[in-house]
Amino acid sequence: MASITSIVKASDWVLSKPVLARAITPLAKAFCAYAGYREMGLKFNDIINEENPISQKAISRLPADVSYARNFRIITAHQLGLSNQLLPANKAVKPEDDTHYLIPYLLEAEKEAFEKAELDHIQV
């Protein structure tokens, strides 16, 4: 799987080219809107794969209030899934609230892990 670092790098590259950015940004926005996770009360960062040591480390480093809000959203989504419902439009997560709260922590954790791997295999 591609690392978050490489994904962020690729998206930064896309955003740095005005032509690409103009073409791809509306597509990406539409994709996120139709993906439906916002109607389940989730943000995009809530559905990033968390079953690996790097994500676990990043999640453990979240500030207490951010971590609480994340857990609350995940519980909400579970409840909606169990009762086979979607949130009404006014309760769904708004696009402007769909922030990348976890990405900086993931990037830092990945940086540490990559550096450790590099130093473990260093040739002197």
Add this chain to the structure above:
Amino acid sequence: MLSRISARAYSTAPVKLVSRDATGNLSTLSVVVNNAGSKVGKAGVPHLLSKFGFLNNEVKSALRFTREAELLGGAFSSEVTRDAIVLSAQFLKKDLPYFVESLGNAVAKPSFRPHEFTETVKPTALAESAAAHACPEFVALEALHQQSFRKGLGQPLYYSANQSVTFDDVKEFAASAFTAGNVSIVASGVNEADLAEFVAESAFAGLPAGSTSAPAVTTFTGAETRIASSGASVAAFAIPVAKADYAAYEVVAAAAGTSTLVGSAAPLSKIPGADSKLFKYQDAGLFVVSVTGADAHAVASGIKAAKQAVASLSASALSGAVKAAELSVALQDSFEFSHNIKVSADSGKNFKLGPFNYVAVGNTDVLPYADEL
């Protein structure tokens, strides 16, 4: 006095610099952050800050620095004293530029990540504190400092879990303590001109100007503390000493018997586990007479005999101990921590055991009370 190799101090460098050259291939470099020790600020904060010493900074991660230092064969440590935070490194002479740069980054460009505080700093500080408190002598010394000075030098040396210290406390303390006026570099085994040049090029030059002052010292006597614990027993009494009286109490320690002078025939050396020592800090000292042992009954009779021995030191014993005191001072003096103590013939002349602070740690059912000494 033992002859000292001349040390040179630079005034043009960004921070105070004291260095001397030495033969051999080994260099040591200590960055002393004065007025950042446990006597300053909120209790526990300086210890936690010292544990941040070699963690991530803006230039390099903690892991990379550790691995690089290992590859270069260097050793480094960060510790807190009552007066200062000391970051020190020991390395081969040719690696001086690397370590000057790394220590400069550690002091001037720390990145203080919140997760380091919970993942690394707090657990190591608590482990260090627990290891120290497992030793009854340390517990006794902490209690004596607390009785004698209350605030300032009397604050606990190490962080403990019942102090509520937040990450922001540590960051604020670092911002106020890590200034050009507080930081000084003591190096031995280095070329003075090279060191001055490397320091001027390093991050030390970017330290904010200013300095902080040490809290005023007030001393107290007549207190008694009894701490029950398992393991060895310690009974000790202490007298707070003004800076001007260091020489006098060095003479008293030498006359009574101190562990720095091995094999002297002084009275305390006849009592098993007895010792006397003058703890010297920047603004005040503490003269401690202690008896340690596994058998509380032996410690109980030992501390009574030790108190008698110190109280009954004769004028001739004190004047006879002047030479021994000079030797003791010279033995305790190091290049990194030098105290300019001038012991003269009548230094110890006016000594009389006055009121003191007393602590009993261990089997408190057996150890005597202060008024029973």
